[in-house]
Amino acid sequence: MSETVNIAILGASGYTGAELVRLLVRHPRARIVALTADRRAGQPMEAVFPHLGGLGLPTMVTIAEVDWSGVDVCFCALPHGTTQEVIAGLPQHVKVVDLSADFRLFDPEAYAQWYGHAHMATDLQKSVAYGLTEIHREKVKAARVVANPGCYPTASQLPLIPLLEQGLVQAEDIIIDAKSGVSGAGRSAKESNLFTEVTEGIHPYGVASHRHSPEIEQGLGWATGKDVVVNFTPHLMPMSRGILSSIYVKLVGETTAEDLHAALVKRYAGEPFVRVLPFGTAPQTRFVRGSNFCLIGVFKDRVPGRAILFGAIDNLVKGASGQAIQNMNVMLGFPEDMGLEQQPLFP
Ligand SMILES: NC(=O)C1=CN([C@@H]2O[C@H](COP(=O)(O)OP(=O)(O)OC[C@H]3O[C@@H](n4cnc5c(N)ncnc54)[C@H](OP(=O)(O)O)[C@@H]3O)[C@@H](O)[C@H]2O)C=CC1
Numbered sequence: 001m002s003e004t005v006n007i008a009i010l011g012a013s014g015y016t017g018a019e020l021v022r023l024l025v026r027h028p029r030a031r032i033v034a035l036t037a038d039r040r041a042g043q044p045m046e047a048v049f050p051h052l053g054g055l056g057l058p059t060m061v062t063i064a065e066v067d068w069s070g071v072d073v074c075f076c077a078l079p080h081g082t083t084q085e086v087i088a089g090l091p092q093h094v095k096v097v098d099l100s101a102d103f104r105l106f107d108p109e110a111y112a113q114w115y116g117h118a119h120m121a122t123d124l125q126k127s128v129a130y131g132l133t134e135i136h137r138e139k140v141k142a143a144r145v146v147a148n149p150g151c152y153p154t155a156s157q158l159p160l161i162p163l164l165e166q167g168l169v170q171a172e173d174i175i176i177d178a179k180s181g182v183s184g185a186g187r188s189a190k191e192s193n194l195f196t197e198v199t200e201g202i203h204p205y206g207v208a209s210h211r212h213s214p215e216i217e218q219g220l221g222w223a224t225g226k227d228v229v230v231n232f233t234p235h236l237m238p239m240s241r242g243i244l245s246s247i248y249v250k251l252v253g254e255t256t257a258e259d260l261h262a263a264l265v266k267r268y269a270g271e272p273f274v275r276v277l278p279f280g281t282a283p284q285t286r287f288v289r290g291s292n293f294c295l296i297g298v299f300k301d302r303v304p305g306r307a308i309l310f311g312a313i314d315n316l317v318k319g320a321s322g323q324a325i326q327n328m329n330v331m332l333g334f335p336e337d338m339g340l341e342q343q344p345l346f347p
């Protein structure tokens, strides 16, 4: 791979597209050569996002107008359901990180069941890697197409997978109570995301039916080698960014909450983006804002035999664009934290 890689971002006028631009303009090996939009095609980036002005970015075009001959890496930040055919049609020399959910479920029947239409690129699906980087790094390294995980699945799987792999927590009866900022829903206008609908309150949604349940269960199933069922409930919070996943687990045998903490500290030692806080310390979404970090907290429960885990991420960074760049770095053999060194924007 040459010194600099040429990047196309599909869906650049959306929240995750803008976040990709914000991060990639500081990446020493990346050059943005193409940006696409749908309704906003033909507009310069700064007309949509004034904070991204003066960077010499290409004008946004439609996907059909992109000249792929000069593109090395494509970040696909399109709504799910629009992506499988686009990616299946790209030339083979283009490596792809897909931020949508289109390639995250590896069973096409499960995909059809949860997304309401048949999978449109089942052959390609077989060679895709699931890009939860810390867990699937070797597969990401070898892949041409990476399915970047969903935001809730990232915040939920990172605390759980090492513990399930080691048989320290029970695979049954896992309760995931997660909260998200409103940017998780994207930038397109929806009545449910109006200021008046989301401010000064919190509400659950997708109760017992959210499509991130099968994605989380798939990842936990890979970790345990058996079917896992989770009780996952997302909530919408009156904040722009951030996800906090509160996870209630049952311990196996004589395992203690302190054992869980020790196992997580050991598993994530040396990982640039996962930090396990001191035992009994709770992460907050404010502590990860704008950064690619996942902060994990472990607490002993008052109820014997139980423990409480927390995972906090910025949904637009570790939950989307930051992890996507982390995956690109792994795919291309760049240092994994290249372009992602930003510390959180606290307070
Ligand atoms: N927001 C988040 O926190 C996360 C999002 N994701 C996933 O990433 C993807 C992008 O999300 P997000 O940035 O929030 O979405 P947005 O709604 O903010 O942006 C969507 C982008 O796709 C373009 N677009 C919409 N429809 C089409 C179409 N039919 N053909 C081509 N382009 C189209 C839009 O263009 P225009 O503006 O011109 O309409 C815009 O650039 C989604 O699949 C989402 O599920 C994943 C993890 C977290």
Ligand SMILES: CC(=O)N[C@@H](CCC(=O)OP(=O)(O)O)C(=O)O
Pocket: 080, 099, 100, 101, 149, 150, 151, 152, 180, 181, 182, 183, 184, 185, 186, 234, 236
């Ligand atoms: C707050 C909010 O609405 N969040 C989105 C999830 C964002 C994300 O990661 O979703 P994808 O799987 O669509 O890529 C939701 O619950 O649908």
